[in-house]
Amino acid sequence: MTTAPAATRPAGNPTQLRITRSTSASRITSGVLLAVGVGLFAVPTLFGTNAVVQLTSLFIYMILAVMWNALAGYGGMVSVGQQAFIGFGAYATIWLTQHGVSPFPAMVLAAVSAAVLAALVALLVLQLKGGQLAVGTWVIAEALGLLIVLDTGLGGGTGISLQGLNSYTPELRHAYIYWLTLTFLLAILGALFLLLRLKTGAALQAIRDDEEAAASLGVRVRPLKFGIFVLAGFGCGAAGALILANTLFIQPQSIFGVQYSAYMIFMVLVGGLGTFEGPILGAIIFFVAQQQFADQGAWYLIGLGAVAVLFALFLPRGLWTVVSDRLPVQLPLGYRLSTSHPSMKEQHG
Amino acid sequence: MTPSDKAELWTPSRRGLIRSGLGMAGLVAAGPVLSACSVKGDDPGGGSGQTIKIGFVSPRTGAAAAFGEPDAYVLGLARDVLGKGLTIGGKKYDVQVIDKDGQSDPQRGAQVANDLINADRVDLMLTTSTPETVNPVSDACEAAGVPCISTVVPWEAWYFGRGAKPTDTKAFKYVYHFCFGVQQFANAYTTMWPQVSTNQKVGVMWPNDADGNAVRTSLGPLLQKAGYSIVDPGAYTNGTNDYSSQIAKFKAENSEIFNTFPLPPDFATFWQQAAQQGYQPKIVQVAKTGLFASQVEALGALGVGVAGAAYWTPTYPYTSSLTGISSKELGAGYQKKTGKQWTQQLGPSLALFDAAAAALKAAPDPKDKGAVATAISTLAVQTPVGNLQWGKGPNGNVVATPILGGQWTAAKSGKYPLDFVLCESSSDPNVPVAAQLQPYRA
Numbered sequence: 171m172t173t174a175p176a177a178t179r180p181a182g183n184p185t186q187l188r189i190t191r192s193t194s195a196s197r198i199t200s201g202v203l204l205a206v207g208v209g210l211f212a213v214p215t216l217f218g219t220n221a222v223v224q225l226t227s228l229f230i231y232m233i234l235a236v237m238w239n240a241l242a243g244y245g246g247m248v249s250v251g252q253q254a255f256i257g258f259g260a261y262a263t264i265w266l267t268q269h270g271v272s273p274f275p276a277m278v279l280a281a282v283s284a285a286v287l288a289a290l291v292a293l294l295v296l297q298l299k300g301g302q303l304a305v306g307t308w309v310i311a312e313a314l315g316l317l318i319v320l321d322t323g324l325g326g327g328t329g330i331s332l333q334g335l336n337s338y339t340p341e342l343r344h345a346y347i348y349w350l351t352l353t354f355l356l357a358i359l360g361a362l363f364l365l366l367r368l369k370t371g372a373a374l375q376a377i378r379d380d381e382e383a384a385a386s387l388g389v390r391v392r393p394l395k396f397g398i399f400v401l402a403g404f405g406c407g408a409a410g411a412l413i414l415a416n417t418l419f420i421q422p423q424s425i426f427g428v429q430y431s432a433y434m435i436f437m438v439l440v441g442g443l444g445t446f447e448g449p450i451l452g453a454i455i456f457f458v459a460q461q462q463f464a465d466q467g468a469w470y471l472i473g474l475g476a477v478a479v480l481f482a483l484f485l486p487r488g489l490w491t492v493v494s495d496r497l498p499v500q501l502p503l504g505y506r507l508s509t510s511h512p513s514m515k516e517q518h519g
Numbered sequence: 520m521t522p523s524d525k526a527e528l529w530t531p532s533r534r535g536l537i538r539s540g541l542g543m544a545g546l547v548a549a550g551p552v553l554s555a556c557s558v559k560g561d562d563p564g565g566g567s568g569q570t571i572k573i574g575f576v577s578p579r580t581g582a583a584a585a586f587g588e589p590d591a592y593v594l595g596l597a598r599d600v601l602g603k604g605l606t607i608g609g610k611k612y613d614v615q616v617i618d619k620d621g622q623s624d625p626q627r628g629a630q631v632a633n634d635l636i637n638a639d640r641v642d643l644m645l646t647t648s649t650p651e652t653v654n655p656v657s658d659a660c661e662a663a664g665v666p667c668i669s670t671v672v673p674w675e676a677w678y679f680g681r682g683a684k685p686t687d688t689k690a691f692k693y694v695y696h697f698c699f700g701v702q703q704f705a706n707a708y709t710t711m712w713p714q715v716s717t718n719q720k721v722g723v724m725w726p727n728d729a730d731g732n733a734v735r736t737s738l739g740p741l742l743q744k745a746g747y748s749i750v751d752p753g754a755y756t757n758g759t760n761d762y763s764s765q766i767a768k769f770k771a772e773n774s775e776i777f778n779t780f781p782l783p784p785d786f787a788t789f790w791q792q793a794a795q796q797g798y799q800p801k802i803v804q805v806a807k808t809g810l811f812a813s814q815v816e817a818l819g820a821l822g823v824g825v826a827g828a829a830y831w832t833p834t835y836p837y838t839s840s841l842t843g844i845s846s847k848e849l850g851a852g853y854q855k856k857t858g859k860q861w862t863q864q865l866g867p868s869l870a871l872f873d874a875a876a877a878a879l880k881a882a883p884d885p886k887d888k889g890a891v892a893t894a895i896s897t898l899a900v901q902t903p904v905g906n907l908q909w910g911k912g913p914n915g916n917v918v919a920t921p922i923l924g925g926q927w928t929a930a931k932s933g934k935y936p937l938d939f940v941l942c943e944s945s946s947d948p949n950v951p952v953a954a955q956l957q958p959y960r961a
Contacts, residue, residue, distance in 0.1 A: 322732075327754075331654070417633075424624050424651070
């Protein structure tokens with residue numbers, strides 16, 4: 171896939187080829203990043219509510235971007251219906267709190283139930299390919315939104331407020347939501363990291379590059395796609411529950427709105443489709459753009475669209491590939507072919 | 520939003536934090552090991568002890584953008600006065616108003632409200648126009664303990680739509696509301712409709728959304744009690760493209776009165792289809808859309824004669840207590856400054872600032888959020904929409920204000936094609952009535 175500068179230079183026969191997965195530099199980097207991730211749990215004890223709330227929003231966007239990238243970037247499933255699981259996660263949280271579950275366990279259960287829904291939906295949706303899959307997932311999201319609109323117990327079209335969080339002080343409430351968001355994000359990134367690091371990683375990357383060729387080589391495409399779809403359902407369900415916790419009020423037209431798919435596509439496209447780090451970068455870019463330009467109204471939305479189009483045309487692999495080509499170390503996810511022969515460049519993919 | 524507000528969002532420590540967010544890549548899950556640690560509270564005041572900050576959230580873009588159209592003008596009027604500061608308890612405070620666009624979307628509305636609460640540290644929140652913006656902002660304020668005054672959502676949709684029970688006398692501690700309710704609609708309709716002779720059959724198109732559901736459960740029975748029979752084809756979903764079945768039902772039942780609470784694009788679709796399919800009631804009573812001349816003009820000839828209702832017009836005999844501007848001057852000033860026709864949003868938006876200033880002055884300490892909230896609960900204030908007085912019902916959080924029936928007519932003079940004339944003032948007899956309701960396309 172990508173060409174990378176030398177990470178290691180094994181000595182010996184000039185024509186000898188070696189496959190390496192990690193170097194000491196990349197292992198150290200991973201360790202440092204892991205420490206940073208764990209260290210982020212300390213943010214609510216060190217910074218004020220604003221930093222906590224803003225980072226919570228950012229992490230929710232990261233979860234969404236990472237999940238859409240897993241679907242489209244690795245699984246080859248271009249879904250524009252992930253808002254089905256976002257809305258389902260949010261409304262499942264409401265439903266559970268109405269039935270006596272306290273809000274935070276309800277959010278975890280809602281994410282799990284979104285994964286169950288995804289498993290059921292996958293049986294239908296994975297029969298579809300390409301554009302059909304995109305339309306199919308969207309139809310499911312719209313249908314689910316309409317069902318909620320008809321349910322007066324869940325507020326119907328009026329929308330509904332999440333009760334039960336008022337018993338916490340605002341600082342503690344924001345801190346708990348932050349910790350839960352960070353836990354979800356790290357869990358999802360961890361799961362994806364393992365999927366890519368294990369044998370499934372090579373299979374996923376083969377599916378990403380060409381699904382039919384991968385199948386012909388003996389890659390078991392269906393179970394992998396199923397697993398990715400369920401994982402994405404879980405992640406989007408978690409994001410929905412967290413969006414609800416962050417905003418306390420939802421309406422079906424908004425939480426099942428297709429704008430979430432647009433945001434996800436934007437983040438992944440700008441960050442880097444089919445890369446581990448790209449969607450995280452994309453989420454940060456989207457978050458900053460929203461902070462800086464959202465007050466421009468319609469022009470902000472036009473700008474977002476224009477940026478997405480420009481990236482699709484001129485930098486289809488996203489911003490991360492530009493960054494990663496210049497980075498001396500990479501995460502130990504791919505396979506590197508290394509040789510000291512000057513005419514051959516190292517391969518990473 | 521001023522440049523300095525933006526700068527505050529991006530303190531160096533935040534940048535560092537975000538950058539460290541990059542380091543999230545490739546990490547395995549870690550339990551909330553630090554959850555036992557104490558959580559840091561916010562520094563009180565943030566070094567702005569002498570400055571009172573007021574947040575203002577309204578829909579400036581999106582489906583409800585028409586509501587936010589005169590905001591810039593009203594904000595200008597309010598800032599002119601508040602910019603000179605407020606003297607409260609012998610102490611002079613600077614006042615800063617920070618306005619944000621809720622984009623007609625609940626999630627965005629909540630997000631900007633949280634930004635105002637946590638980043639700008641507003642002392643008081645104001646919000647207006649449609650449940651999609653007002654309800655999430657009110658929820659964010661109630662949860663964060665920030666006093667909030669809101670308007671232009673039928674109060675039932677605001678109060679019950681956010682979880683209050685009919686038995687609650689005061690469901691919320693920090694959020695307060697002034698707006699018309701279903702009773703005021705019923706007053707307006709039952710006073711105005713007899714001005715045209717009909718068979719008293721009302722065809723209704725009430726959507727499945729916050730307003731529509733509130734109207735269906737509360738307005739329907741009131742109209743029936745007044746002797747009208749309701750022809751209800753059932754709640755429709757916003758964004759429906761084909762209304763043939765509803766139109767057929769209205770024609771079959773010969774509903775000579777038609778009433779709807781739609782989104783503007785839905786009404787345009789419905790009304791064109793009704794015209795094509797030959798449904799022409801004698802009274803076309805619309806609410807929620809048809810509030811503004813621009814929306815009615817967009818219907819072309821079909822819009823003339825549509826009856827509506829107004830929560831403020833330039834003929835209201837009231838004056839803003841904060842700015843000293845009368846209703847007449849407010850409407851004329853807006854038309855002069857912008858070249859656009861007055862809209863009824865001008866009144867309640869300015870009233871929000873009247874109420875805000877009065878609440879801050881009534882509290883012993885305007886920086887004490889609990890004290891400001893308590894002050895609002897018994898506040899009495901003069902505004903362009905009338906005298907607001909909290910604590911007199913319908914419940915502890917709400918003042919019910921009038922909405923008066925009227926009709927869009929072709930303007931007899933002036934630069935604007937349409938004119939809104941009041942046909943009744945049952946909910947506030949101080950407001951002069953200009954004309955009788957005329958049958959649609961008589």
